[in-house]
Amino acid sequence: MYEHLALSDNGFLFDTRSGATYSLSRTGTFLLRELMRGTHPSDLAARLTDAFEVDLPAAARDCEQFLFRVKDLALLDEASDDDDDDPGSPRAAEPFGGVR
Amino acid sequence: MSRQPYDKPTILKHATGLANKFGRGPSRKSLERIDGVKVTELIERFGSPLFVFSEHRLRQKYREAYRAFSLRYPKVQFSWSYKTNYLDAVCRIFHQEGAWAEVVSEIEYEMARRLGIPGEHILFNGPYKPEPALRTAIAEGSKLHLDHYEELYTVERLAREAGRVVPVSIRINMDTGIHPRWDRFGFNLDNGEALDAIRRLHAGGHLVLEGIHSHIGTFVLDPEAYGRAAAKMAELALTVRRETGMVVKYLDVGGGFASRSTLHSQYAPGADGSPPIDDYAEAITSALLGAGFPQNEMPTLMLETGRALIDDAGFMVTRVVGNKRLANGTRALIVDAGVNVLFTSFWYRHDVLPVLDRGGMLEETVIYGPLCMNIDVVRPSVLLPPLEAGDALVIRPVGAYNLTQSMQFIRLRPAAILIGENQEVDVVRRAEVLDDLKGPELLPARLAP
Amino acid sequence: MSGRDDSRRADGRPLTVAVTGLNATDNPGPGVPVIRAIRAACPDCRIVGLAYDALDPGNYMDGIADDVWLMPYPSQGAGVLEERLRAIHATTPLDAVIPTLDSELPTYLKLVDRLRDLGIGTFLPTADMLRLRGKDRLDALRTELGVSTPRGVALTDPAAIGKLDEELDFPVMVKGQFYDAAIAYSPMDVHAHFERFRAKWGVPVIVQEFVAGEEYDVVALGDGEGGLVGSVAMRKMQLTDKGKAWGGVTVADRKLDAFVRDTMAKLRWRGPCELEVMKASDGSGLYLIEINPRFPAWVYLSVGAGRNLPWAAVQLALGEHVAPMPPAPAGVMFLRHSFDQICSLADYSALTTLGELHHAAASSPATAEEVAR
Known part of the structure; x- marks a missing residue:
């Protein structure tokens, strides 16, 4: 689903569809990788606390902001010819609706 | 698996056509x-x-500046520029170190008096000194720096009323090769107005010229501008001596030295671009030493350094x-x-x-x-x-x-x-x-x- | 030169030279031609490219830099630059550094002594020379050092424009303090340009007598004691839309050579520079219009003319003696060109994320999959 994103372990991201490149922090790389693996946005904070020394409220808040940023950058947008309402799509998932 | 240290999740898009800063770039700085x-x-x-405020830095800067000038010139007096920072504690530190007070309004004058500074150790600058303040300043013997003709006339009248001869200084402005040229304060030297004003005060018989003051600008990054100012002031003093016999006791080069701060328009950080105080000292003192004053009539060099003494503290x-x-x-x-x-x-x-x-x-x-x-x-x-x-x-x-x-x-x-x-x-x-x-x-x- | 192998240091590692200005764009920095010149004299030298932008084309060009490091901008100050250079030096010991950009010179000048203590040589103009070459000081060069420059004044106040004709003959060139220039035939014209340049670049605005004639660009290397190590004079044949040389040919003119030698002696110039010289068509002689305190981007022409000035600068930075070179021959021509190079996205990724890139062997362009690995 996210095969248009090429993410390296050192935090370099290449969006093959748009041609844009990005730098991510270690945790940013981790979160995007989780999203690309299909982790549901609502589970991100828990994954983050499992892997990093951070408590759940701080992780939840940071994940919320990170997701908003990812959405703002239109990284995870589906290609226009894709079927919509894919239940696995983070775009349709709860946290995005709630951020506004 | 043990958990890794956390940092905030961040994603930065590389801007097209703009230089990238995403490499390891500058070293990280913090101040605990x-x-x-x-x-x-x-x-x-x-x-x-x-x-x-850091008392250590205040004292250190003052001593550094005083040393830079006093090693090069026999008679040096700093005056603390109240407007730069008139916290009592700050003023007292500079006064303890030996600085007089430089004030630009009647309330600053009062501040200095309350801190125990005698009138004769107060330099009174500024374009507006109300008449009651002038009376007090004259009575207490403070160093009056005249800014314009109306002030000259007023002080002359007050001297006449008091039946005494009052020593005064005049503020002058001039071209020192820097931009902008400050010409709104004092009398212009280059067009002859300054010398005219001095002749005028001499002719009146109630005023006697004691000093010449200038303040060429703020955050002046070219020490040579001060050298040029000092040379012109010295030349004026010698002209006055020749023409009127009045001996100018002090030359006050004001303030305006750059601190380590950085102007928005400066490319390099101020810490790299601002000249050390020794460069200003060298330019000013070598101009004065080379001006041709008779040995027994070397004027005192006054300084009103503000920003360069306190900014870093x-x-x-x-x-x-x-x-x-x-x-x-x-x-x-x-x-x-x-x-x-x-x-x-x-x-x-x-x-x-x-x-x-x-x-x-x-x-x-x-x-x-x-x-x-x-x-x-x-x-x-x-x-x-x-x-x-x-x-x-x-x-x-x-x-x-x-x-x-x-x-x-x-x-x-x-x-x-x-x-x-x-x-x-x-x-x-x-x-x-x-x-x-x-x-x-x-x-x-x-x-x- | 002595008989020893120039490309090796005493400990057997290759002579290593760092060079800045890898922005080989349509308005190129001099880094790539300087590196090519060094390579021409010393094929086995190790060249460390110091880049300000991950997208500087010189970072990726084959056979240019062996290693590329991203540098902090000069605006970050000498302390940050020193820290970065020390970090590079710890990994890749440097023998000399050749800065090639105007904006970084003041910062490098502050570090000359510290770099020398680290064993890194430089050969640069002094801070005083940099001040002298300021556009608003060109007139002082004429009056104080006797260098032939057009008469000029630095204007801060438009009120002075009315009196210009007492000092200068029209037409005049009006110049912004950093960039821009325009010709003016009357005080009215000066007024118009003054307001424009003041708004754009601030004051002073410089007004110089216009010298009609032929312009020559000269790359020169001074020894700092009044001597000229070598120079190559060029006449532009082809210009970019910004007026930069895109092609040119060397000239051999005894008067011009003498003028350059005399000017460099009066300035006691140390290190590389580019002199812009006008030969007046009225026969009044040669005039120095501008000094750029670094190699020009066309400096590779000096190699073509058999006067490898960048390599001489490296030798001087290493403390070696360089014999003065005879005047360059005329008729050596250059044409710049551009071509599209296939780069490796993985290299770009390395520069953006790690800030360094090491060209071990020729790399092939990486695919998105390789980046993702």
């Missing part, structure tokens, strides 16, 4: 302590925002109120100290250092103050790591002008503390309370709530 005292403890004790401690993303993706921080207490942000690119750097990616950030006004920008762009609300930042150098020009627009003014040479911490100005702002007001009875 000021003169050995933990900043977080200062906030706990005195709140935020907070002006912090002042810090603003502030806390993050909130994080923001602007519509165009730019990261923004809101902090609790704005242009209400950091007036010089309009001209200078102050250092902004986190007290604690928890890691994470550096990102260009705009720093906004707490005012509900669009102009309240502390730094339009500075590289900072991710920060949380409540995190402390130190802004420097802010010792010059920020405290004296701070205002009470929608917020009260914060406390100022002084860190002593043995790390003792004293409040030298308490944080304001509402009555400090509302005390002078009177509410007509018919409007009473």
